[in-house]
Amino acid sequence: xxxxxxxxxxxxxxxxxxxxxxxxxxxxxxxxxxxxxxxxxxxxxxxxxxxxxxxxxxxxxxxxxxxxxxxxxxxxxxxxxxxxxxxxxxxxxxxxxxxxxxxxxxxxxxxxxxxxxxxxxxxxxxxxxxxxxxxxxxxxxxxxxxxxxxxxxxxxxxxxxxxxxxxxxxxxxxxxxxxxxxxxxxxxxxxxxxxxxxxxxxxxxxxxxxxxxxxxxxxxxxxxxxx
Numbered sequence: 628x629x630x631x632x633x634x635x636x637x638x639x640x641x642x643x644x645x646x647x648x649x650x651x652x653x654x655x656x657x658x659x660x661x662x663x664x665x666x667x668x669x670x671x672x673x674x675x676x677x678x679x680x681x682x683x684x685x686x687x688x689x690x691x692x693x694x695x696x697x698x699x700x701x702x703x704x705x706x707x708x709x710x711x712x713x714x715x716x717x718x719x720x721x722x723x724x725x726x727x728x729x730x731x732x733x734x735x736x737x738x739x740x741x742x743x744x745x746x747x748x749x750x751x752x753x754x755x756x757x758x759x760x761x762x763x764x765x766x767x768x769x770x771x772x773x774x775x776x777x778x779x780x781x782x783x784x785x786x787x788x789x790x791x792x793x794x795x796x797x798x799x800x801x802x803x804x805x806x807x808x809x810x811x812x813x814x815x816x817x818x819x820x821x822x823x824x825x826x827x828x829x830x831x832x833x834x835x836x837x838x839x840x841x842x843x844x845x846x847x848x849x850x851x852x853x854x
Contacts, residue, residue, distance in 0.1 A: 635673035643759040647745040654691045668698035671745050676738030681852045683777045685784040688743035695746040699728045700739045709826035717845040742787040776848040781825030782806045809843050
């Protein structure tokens, strides 16, 4: 068993943030009409993927009717449709879709986590909630020893990763880099951080993020790893 599994088991029982506990459980009970017949997960969402991953994906938080429903990161929502299509295209996943925890999805050389493991109201976590969840990411980073590229989806994911590597003493950067889509930052001699707009509907429906733009991020990650 991977050393990551006990950590994920711990994450799924977390009750540190009362506001998030109340929100995720409320959503799981009230549901939405299109998922009215489904049983929601309604707990913190564990990270998942290949323990020997060379690529680490860091998002913001589970979606209220996506991960909070299915129990798996980026699964069952529009953001996940974009993410897994790109991961499959660049050979980081065995299939381009992720609909539920039993759909046969396997990540290849890739691991997915987030700044928060619970769905926050309006997708806006508080500073205290982000701080409460950070220790889980710190421990994950220490266990994921083969990572060469981190893709941060959105500015919160970007800022969280920089703080994580600074707290662990694993980066030499002194000045916080500017968040820029497809921008690359060398965290240290062996690790690159690549930024991406989050594939939220707010970005994809408005054209702020297009499929070619998103593919460019994963193409860059693949090239760095292959080199």
